[in-house]
Amino acid sequence: MPAKVLLELKNVTIRFGGLTAVNELSFTLYEGEIVGIIGPNGAGKTTVFNLISGVYRPTEGEIYLYSENITGLKPFQVCQKGVGRTFQVVKPFGSKSVLYNVMVGAFLRTSDTRKSREKALEVLQLVGLYDKKDVLAKNLTIVDRKRLEVAKALATEPKLLLLDEVLAGLNPTEVEEAVEMVKQIHKSGITILLIEHVLKAAMALSQRIIVLDYGKKIAEGSPEEVTSNPEVIKAYLGDKYGIA
Numbered sequence: 249m250p251a252k253v254l255l256e257l258k259n260v261t262i263r264f265g266g267l268t269a270v271n272e273l274s275f276t277l278y279e280g281e282i283v284g285i286i287g288p289n290g291a292g293k294t295t296v297f298n299l300i301s302g303v304y305r306p307t308e309g310e311i312y313l314y315s316e317n318i319t320g321l322k323p324f325q326v327c328q329k330g331v332g333r334t335f336q337v338v339k340p341f342g343s344k345s346v347l348y349n350v351m352v353g354a355f356l357r358t359s360d361t362r363k364s365r366e367k368a369l370e371v372l373q374l375v376g377l378y379d380k381k382d383v384l385a386k387n388l389t390i391v392d393r394k395r396l397e398v399a400k401a402l403a404t405e406p407k408l409l410l411l412d413e414v415l416a417g418l419n420p421t422e423v424e425e426a427v428e429m430v431k432q433i434h435k436s437g438i439t440i441l442l443i444e445h446v447l448k449a450a451m452a453l454s455q456r457i458i459v460l461d462y463g464k465k466i467a468e469g470s471p472e473e474v475t476s477n478p479e480v481i482k483a484y485l486g487d488k489y490g491i492a
């Protein structure tokens with residue numbers, strides 16, 4: 249049986265004044281995929297996440313989740329429908345424990361404290377933070393803060409997880425660990441759409457890549473296909489991150 253369509257963007261455009269941050273973007277995401285969105289600085293990647301998660305409403309176009317038009321829904325409604333996300337800049341409740349922070353996410357699905365604690369402990373195990381459940385969030389290292397951010401999103405029980413640069417700022421060993429974590433999450437049955445600047449890792453993780461430049465999709469395909477695409481190479485020339 250062919251995979252089910254989970255998410256569909258149809259000609260999505262958003263303008264901020266005179267700037268078209270995302271320009272007639274269309275793509276389809278199937279259940280069970282890991283898809284990466286890459287592109288130079290300012291290409292519109294985070295704006296795409298803000299559009300999907302309801303932070304922004306598109307100026308034009310529609311967004312469908314399991315064939316339901318979710319365009320214009322509020323962020324908590326999109327989250328309730330099964331889309332979890334992390335943010336590029338992580339903002340935990342610093343003076344609260346790791347467990348508390350994750351339970352906040354779990355309360356989206358239950359008002360029962362015991363159940364929310366159980367869910368939080370389960371996702372802490374999945375992201376490798378179980379042993380640090382009682383540590384105050386502000387005392388976590390960068391890599392653990394990223395894990396916490398992912399755990400908070402997972403606690404909302406998403407069907408689709410949007411990961412915004414979870415590998416940025418990590419050293420090579422930490423990147424390897426984080427890549428492993430993303431693979432585990434995917435194995436647990438969650439579809440993943442990720443934005444990455446660490447291109448090697450994005451390539452290693454993603455089955456399919458969408459390349460944005462100035463808000464437009466300039467390429468889509470397997471990692472091999474997009475990295476040999478002349479337009480993609482041109483878009484990255486001069487970008488400090490390079491293609492490698």
Ligand SMILES: Nc1ncnc2c1ncn2[C@@H]1O[C@H](COP(=O)(O)OP(=O)(O)OP(=O)(O)O)[C@@H](O)[C@H]1O
Binds near residue numbers: 264269290293295
């Ligand atoms: N709320 C906003 N108001 C005005 N302009 C915005 C807003 N949000 C994003 N932009 C602009 O839209 C463009 C795309 O930004 P976006 O953050 O989506 O890019 P990005 O690909 O995620 O970049 P980076 O890799 O640097 O995070 C940029 O020119 C940005 O300045």
